[in-house]
Amino acid sequence: MKYVDEFRDRDKAAILVREIGALAACIGRQIHIMEVCGGHTHSIFRYGVEGMLPSRIELVHGPGCPVCVLPIGRVDACLGIAEQPGVIFTTFGDAMRVPGSRKSLMQAKAEGADIRMVYSPLDALAIARANPEREVVFFGLGFETTMPSTALTILQADREDIANFSVFCNHITIVPTIRAILESPDLELDGFLGPGHVSMVIGTAPYEFIARFHRKPMVIAGFEPLDILQSIWMVLKQIKDGRAEIENQYARVVPEAGNAAALRAVAQVYELREFFEWRGLGSIEHSGVQLRAEYARFDAERKFAIPNISIADPAACQCGEVLKGLIKPWQCRLFGSACTPETPLGALMVSSEGACAAYHQYGGKVQRAETA
Amino acid sequence: MNILSEGRRLGRVQVPTVTLAHGGGGKAMKDLIDDVFVGAFGGGAGVPLEDQARLALSAFAAHGDRLAFTTDSFVIDPLFFPGGDIGKLAVCGTINDLAVGGAVPLYLSCAVIVEEGVAVDLLRRVASSMAEAARAAGVSIVTGDTKVVHKGACDKLFVTTTGVGAIPAGRELGVHRAQPGDVVLVNGLLGDHGAAILAARGDLALETPIESDCAALNGLIAALLESAPGIRSLRDATRGGIATVLNEIAQASRVSIEIDEAATPIREEVKAFCEILGLDPLYLANEGKIVAIVPRSEAEAALAAMRAHPLGAAARIIGEVLPGGASDTGRVSMRTVFGGRRIVDMLVGEQLPRIC
Missing domain, CATH: 3.90.650.10 (PurM-like C-terminal domain)
Incomplete structure (x- = not known):
């Protein structure tokens, strides 16, 4: 595939791995680098990137999987909407399996709720147009990557005056969560791979505080395995040079200023919530958005009067520690026993982008065998 | 019902869509089976339809010393897709399940569950596709069953095929037999x-x-x-x-x-x-x-x-x-x-x- 295979070149990878080894040796200590984004986690496992790195470098798989960090209470609220008579509940595919306190959307669908998988919020709007007598709800989920498409769909619904369409808004924003992680007293991170697709929308400026106040390097990275290796090399280079800057490895996609049209739509439709709860991390200030009052008629939370229930993660879950890089997935006491991809208890086991699910699917057994 | 039958006048469906009457066991059902399935799968004149196919053991013994026996249901959506349809899929799938066991596939059954309202022509297309796939693979479809269900009780058409074949003596394929070095x-x-x-x-x-x-x-x-x-x-x-x-x-x-x-x-x-x-x-x-x-x-x-x-x-x-x-x-x-x-x-x- 053109423009894809070039970024999976084995020979170039070998050169980068050598250079990374030389830099790591030069730095001379354990280095912890967090990839914030679940898309990176997925690529790292899919191409076996972690196993190619010197043992001095540890990748910490961050909180950037919107499906994983969705709290149990919000899943229950989805079910509360989806199970009402007359509702067509639409969702991205990978949210189907996320367990709530009683069941998942997939189980609710099997029991008769009209839950449909869509690939875009515009598909949900089309369903609303075709079924004017039904209430069609779109499960808005994701970071700044998917936030603009939901916003544009709401604006479209507003223009067309489609009254039977609404959004259950669970969009979240990554920057406050990176800040929360950086302010955590037990932090052990030396640098970050920054999220590529989020940055395509928000640009590079929102990360400046990471370099300026926390003195940590961040490299905004693409999703192909060579992108990831090159970004790791760039982080190491900064550490070796004693620099802490926000660099952009993914310049072919990420403009420094972001996407102005997308940002306008986001600002027009949403406002920050005071707090939003994250599975595994708890409540984080200003980390979620909700619809502005002008668009209240498209807000499923207002339309369906959903109580904001907070349900604690299972007590034994160590997702928070894994997210902060304090332990590896297989060091969690539930990994692979009580918590598996079939019966996930914790956030990180629920989606293929979650670190624990990725370890379990792509390499958990190997990793554990080597540790044992 | 055995459809390897000969010397009997075949019925024909005169209406465009399948109704519950076609599952009722009477003349409408017989016409549907004759028109759609018996016509496509062979036979037709002479012997009355029986409730079972009767197969000579010698036909199996000629190919091997053990019987291979498998069944599979097909519920695919859409029924017609680039490269095939539910009928071809149902025939090939069951043939393949026999063949990967080392068996020579010989006979298939075909059971269909039809949702009322499905076009009879759609069934004819599916049956003719099954017949074509079976002919090309050298197997015969020798028995079958037809049920018609209320609208919504199934998604247009479900097909189940069961297959039998013979495994040549001495042939021992097994999922447990892989060895290092293979x-x-x-x-x-x-x-x-x-x-x-x-x-x-x-x-x-x-x-x-x-x-x-x-x-x-x-x-x-x-x-x-x-x-x-x-x-x-x-x-x-x-x-x-x-x-x-x-x-x-x-x-x-x-x-x-x-x-x-x-x-x-x-x-x-x-x-x-x-x-x-x-x-x-x-x-x-x-x-x-x-x-x-x-x-x-x-x-x-x-x-x-x-x-x-x-x-x-x-x-x-x-x-x-x-x-x-x-x-x-x-x-x-x-x-x-x-x-x-x-x-x-x-x-x-x-x-x-x-x-x-």
């Missing part, structure tokens, strides 16, 4: 069926030229077993794709299997399709692909036999069987094109497209 072969490009069906459902708004690989593999398998009689195991890589089949073999044989991503044949269009949707082609269904575990000494002969057959022209050796770990048996891994290595595990459920 090689892993496939007979061609992987993932076409799964990608074609996802695209044909139309809700992705993706247009692709990908066609299902739906095909009966008994001819290819017969040639393969002739050239490489030491083959340990054959599996058709249907639901769950090649990844699932390899895991089943690795677990049953208590070995590790390592495949090479660069050697794994996947069409560029299927790769691109998977890239866009966040799917992994190793888990996509195939309907005309087998995985063969072959002793290294017969690998070249097996590869040549596959490539000499039209359904195996793109055959490749994709990996090898390694000893299972002491504590951790049954692992499948892949050397990635990038130079890394990853585990290829069983899927938990079906693959879901990723959010971003």
